[in-house]
Amino acid sequence: MSSFPTDSILVLAELTPSGAVASSSAGLLGAAASVGTPVALLVTEPGASPAAASALGDLGAAHVLVAESAELATRLTTPVADALAAAYDLVQPGAVLISNSVEGRDVAGRFAARAGIPLAVDVVSVARDEEGITAHHSVWGGTYDTDSAASFGALVATVRQGAVTDRAAAVEPRIEALAVAPSGSAAAEILSFTPAQAVSSRPELRGATTVVAGGRGLGTAEKFVLVEQLADALGAAVGASRAAVDAGYIAHGSQVGQTGVSVSPQLYVALGISGAIQHRAGMQTSKTIVAVNKDADAPIFEVADFGVVGDLFTVVPQLIEALEARKH
Amino acid sequence: MKIVVLVKEVPDTYGERKLDLETGLADRDAGDRVLDEIGERAVELAVTLAEHIPGTEVVLLSAGPVTVPASLRKGLAIGASSAVHVLDDRMQGADLTLTAQVLAGAVQRIGFDLVIAGDVSTDGTGGVIPSMVAELLGVASATNLAEVELDDGQLRGERLSDAGVTRLSVALPAVISVTERLPEARFPSFKGIVAAKKKPLDVLTLGEIGVDPDAQMPRSIMVAVAQKPARAAGVTIVDSGDGGTRIAEFLVENRLV
Numbered sequence: 001m002s003s004f005p006t007d008s009i010l011v012l013a014e015l016t017p018s019g020a021v022a023s024s025s026a027g028l029l030g031a032a033a034s035v036g037t038p039v040a041l042l043v044t045e046p047g048a049s050p051a052a053a054s055a056l057g058d059l060g061a062a063h064v065l066v067a068e069s070a071e072l073a074t075r076l077t078t079p080v081a082d083a084l085a086a087a088y089d090l091v092q093p094g095a096v097l098i099s100n101s102v103e104g105r106d107v108a109g110r111f112a113a114r115a116g117i118p119l120a121v122d123v124v125s126v127a128r129d130e131e132g133i134t135a136h137h138s139v140w141g142g143t144y145d146t147d148s149a150a151s152f153g154a155l156v157a158t159v160r161q162g163a164v165t166d167r168a169a170a171v172e173p174r175i176e177a178l179a180v181a182p183s184g185s186a187a188a189e190i191l192s193f194t195p196a197q198a199v200s201s202r203p204e205l206r207g208a209t210t211v212v213a214g215g216r217g218l219g220t221a222e223k224f225v226l227v228e229q230l231a232d233a234l235g236a237a238v239g240a241s242r243a244a245v246d247a248g249y250i251a252h253g254s255q256v257g258q259t260g261v262s263v264s265p266q267l268y269v270a271l272g273i274s275g276a277i278q279h280r281a282g283m284q285t286s287k288t289i290v291a292v293n294k295d296a297d298a299p300i301f302e303v304a305d306f307g308v309v310g311d312l313f314t315v316v317p318q319l320i321e322a323l324e325a326r327k328h
Numbered sequence: 329m330k331i332v333v334l335v336k337e338v339p340d341t342y343g344e345r346k347l348d349l350e351t352g353l354a355d356r357d358a359g360d361r362v363l364d365e366i367g368e369r370a371v372e373l374a375v376t377l378a379e380h381i382p383g384t385e386v387v388l389l390s391a392g393p394v395t396v397p398a399s400l401r402k403g404l405a406i407g408a409s410s411a412v413h414v415l416d417d418r419m420q421g422a423d424l425t426l427t428a429q430v431l432a433g434a435v436q437r438i439g440f441d442l443v444i445a446g447d448v449s450t451d452g453t454g455g456v457i458p459s460m461v462a463e464l465l466g467v468a469s470a471t472n473l474a475e476v477e478l479d480d481g482q483l484r485g486e487r488l489s490d491a492g493v494t495r496l497s498v499a500l501p502a503v504i505s506v507t508e509r510l511p512e513a514r515f516p517s518f519k520g521i522v523a524a525k526k527k528p529l530d531v532l533t534l535g536e537i538g539v540d541p542d543a544q545m546p547r548s549i550m551v552a553v554a555q556k557p558a559r560a561a562g563v564t565i566v567d568s569g570d571g572g573t574r575i576a577e578f579l580v581e582n583r584l585v
Contacts, residue, residue: 259450
């Protein structure tokens with residue numbers, strides 16, 4: 001039986017549907033390395049390629065536990081929760097870090113409830129003090145900063161995707177198999193899975209340094225292309241207000257705001273977005289905000305560093321042209 | 329069949345939301361308190377299912393302070409049959425684990441075939457309560473559903489995640505959570521509002537549920553809270569033909585391109 005460092009931080013590695021290490025894992029391991037020794041748990045289908053384990057070493061995992069589960073493709077959440085419980089018992093870490101994704105939240109909830117370990121959610125960074133690990137949160141649209149901790153013992157935390165920019169140095173990981181006894185917990189059966197279509201070559205919305213977002217002001221799905229054109233000129237990710245998503249201009253995954261993705265890029269460009277408080281809650285911690293809207297009273301101008309009251313169909317093409325001219 | 333819907337009273341996101349900088353707790357007097365919108369959609373789904381399955385009872389469940397019954401009445405006006413309010417001072421500052429224990433305990437006491445919750449609340453934004461409650465109840469969970477069909481005790485749905493869309497099947501009893509892809513709640517009719525006043529609303533304490541908040545188990549505690557300075561507005565110009573150029577100049581000056 002192997003032993004693990006007393007400052008171990010257990011990270012549940014997130015994988016893409018094709019089995020590669022998801023980008024969120026880099027932030028989780030970066031956060032873990034900032035407060036201890038990162039130990040990654042990789043849950044895969046039997047016989048999966050070992051490439052993911054060494055990729056986790058490249059991202060800073062000193063140890064990689066590989067749990068193979070034949071039920072991964074057929075049973076929702078519980079195979080991963082069972083593997084996490086087994087890894088926790090083995091490693092006895094000071095904290096467990098899990099991506100704040102739909103999948104991650106479910107595993108975190110089940111595991112924390114089962115093990116009776118306090119759970120901190122939507123964490124943006126972690127720290128260590130003399131009593132253990134503390135979690136830092138940015139709440140209510142970034143209007144408050146809070147810190148939380150376990151009253152005693154370990155902490156489970158879901159970490160906001162894209163929030164941790166620290167990266168751990170690559171190491172040669174010690175890789176070992178983890179035996180998991182299935183808990184037999186009831187689970188939903190997975191009938192089929194359709195991976196989300198790969199979204200172009202643009203940066204991912206979460207963690208992007210520049211975001212261009214469009215709202216109802218674009219008018220139609222066809223005209224929403226203007227948002228994408230400016231995004232490409234700036235090398236930015238594309239976002240949208242809930243109004244634009246509800247109107248069908250763009251897929252739900254691009255929604256920024258209270259009930260969508262929270263972003264805090266260096267530059268956020270809001271086009272035809274009125275700036276309802278629910279939208280602002282997802283973007284007002286951006287370093288610099290630029291807004292174009294035809295309504296001078298739109299609340300987006302209250303948070304914009306630079307605002308233009310005007311027709312975005314003339315302002316934005318001119319902006320793109322000026323950016324292109326600068327490149328030449 | 330019995331459906332329990334988990335609903336939550338939250339600060340209205342249309343108003344200013346405040347945290348008390350002494351206690352770290354939500355300042356409940358700062359703005360309006362409303363039924364969380366995603367919870368309304370959960371109630372709508374439950375009521376719709378009940379309309380198609382004869383003999384179905386829809387019970388609302390919420391834990392929170394004395395203001396909660398107003399939110400519960402709204403859910404009853406939409407069409408739920410009855411409501412249960414867990415009211416206990418010892419829940420003040422409750423962490424997610426205690427909240428899940430309380431909700432699971434109350435669900436157990438009410439009895440259930442299906443528990444429906446929203447995917448993520450607008451105040452806590454954790455999105456973990458449905459799976460925690462499922463784990464404590466020892467039943468299956470299917471979260472983030474964008475589509476739900478129920479047929480003869482078998483629930484099928486479409487679950488949305490960043491990775492893609494999963495089609496699921498789950499046998500009841502189960503806990504599910506729904507996304508805002510599901511229909512908005514119907515507008516309560518006058519008749520519904522009047523009827524809601526007469527529907528049963530029971531109050532439970534932690535003692536009645538059998539949860540001891542002082543039990544020696546670790547809790548998540550808030551250790552610091554600070555308010556960020558409000559964001560100040562910058563410069564806004566009215567486009568006079570050079571708006572696009574001016575933005576480009578602003579970006580260049582600020583080294584953003």
